[in-house]
Amino acid sequence: MKAKFNFKDLMRSQIFIPVVALLLLLVFNLIMDPSFFKITLGHNSAGDPVLSGYLITILDMGSELAILAIGMTLVTAASGGQDISVGATVAITGSVLLRILCGGNSRPEEYAAPLIVAFLVSVIAGMLCGAFNGVLVSIFKIQPMIATLILYTAGRSIAAWVNNNELPVISEPSFGYFGGFIPGICIPTPFIIALVCIIIIALVMKFTTLGLFTQAVGINPNSSRLNGLNPVFVKFLSFVILGVCVAVVGLIKVSRISTINYSVVAKDIEMDAILAVALGGNALSGGKFNMAASIVGAYVIQCLTTTLYKFQVQADALPAYKAVVVIVLVVSSAPTVKDWFAKTMKKVKANKEVG
Numbered sequence: 001m002k003a004k005f006n007f008k009d010l011m012r013s014q015i016f017i018p019v020v021a022l023l024l025l026l027v028f029n030l031i032m033d034p035s036f037f038k039i040t041l042g043h044n045s046a047g048d049p050v051l052s053g054y055l056i057t058i059l060d061m062g063s064e065l066a067i068l069a070i071g072m073t074l075v076t077a078a079s080g081g082q083d084i085s086v087g088a089t090v091a092i093t094g095s096v097l098l099r100i101l102c103g104g105n106s107r108p109e110e111y112a113a114p115l116i117v118a119f120l121v122s123v124i125a126g127m128l129c130g131a132f133n134g135v136l137v138s139i140f141k142i143q144p145m146i147a148t149l150i151l152y153t154a155g156r157s158i159a160a161w162v163n164n165n166e167l168p169v170i171s172e173p174s175f176g177y178f179g180g181f182i183p184g185i186c187i188p189t190p191f192i193i194a195l196v197c198i199i200i201i202a203l204v205m206k207f208t209t210l211g212l213f214t215q216a217v218g219i220n221p222n223s224s225r226l227n228g229l230n231p232v233f234v235k236f237l238s239f240v241i242l243g244v245c246v247a248v249v250g251l252i253k254v255s256r257i258s259t260i261n262y263s264v265v266a267k268d269i270e271m272d273a274i275l276a277v278a279l280g281g282n283a284l285s286g287g288k289f290n291m292a293a294s295i296v297g298a299y300v301i302q303c304l305t306t307t308l309y310k311f312q313v314q315a316d317a318l319p320a321y322k323a324v325v326v327i328v329l330v331v332s333s334a335p336t337v338k339d340w341f342a343k344t345m346k347k348v349k350a351n352k353e354v355g
Helices: 007-012 016-032 054-079 086-102 115-138 149-162 173-177 189-207 210-219 221-226 231-257 269-279 291-310 318-332 335-354
Strands: 040-043 049-052
Touching (some): 016 269, 054 189, 054 291, 086 231, 086 269, 115 231, 189 231
């Protein structure tokens, strides 16, 4: 029997609002300047073929947000709060990565240690930062935003201390592949990395009970404990997973410029990651979540940012424009608004039938 398409069910879907928001932004750009969709195949400084254009920029820069949105969604769902230290933790993991690669020399001609070793150490650093936040939240019952304020405040100083306040520079060309392009592949590497992360989390959600346990703990930790779950461990684990995501973004960030600026790297990225989760229709108070909606929300945020830059909005005014648009989108995705809209449409339909 052929399945019947139900538009009402589609509108109730959590992913509906971020997808519509993305489409509206794309239509706006199509009307204002069709060149927004122009993609060109050129060559970088090394002579390798690369794709360029606004859409490629969205895929490139939005991939960092998408990776962070994965971890932030789990933290939000499990703890009912957000981690505001991810930007500072990116600085820490990036600094650790450079420290291992450079050794004691801030301008090495070759790696002091294998890249994979340096990356794994940075992942451990990210997990430790996540574990620190997780302990404060799950064991000491500190509100997540307050608990993560510690690393938010001290993280960039810690990152600078790791490298003795020096700015190490990696001269090895291959290091730039992770934040740029792999020779012979014209798609930005960050998008490929994000795709791998999305596939991994999709498999984890499908073949493990992580998603179910996270939602159960976020909805009612006391009830989940009575059902045999360990809310403390689930919350702790969500912060550790976010730490892994942060380390991956740290690799991308430092790879883009082959060095690090402790005060600027990943500045305010935590706000965009939280907005991506909210735009995905996920309750910021915890509980049920939709990972796909958060990931789409991340690319919506980047599409909005790219659009504003394209129309030469000043950097200082950028947050204000983003706040207005995001507030409208988030409010539109609220269950109360959805219910009101559904009731209104039902009344309109009833009046038409009576008339």
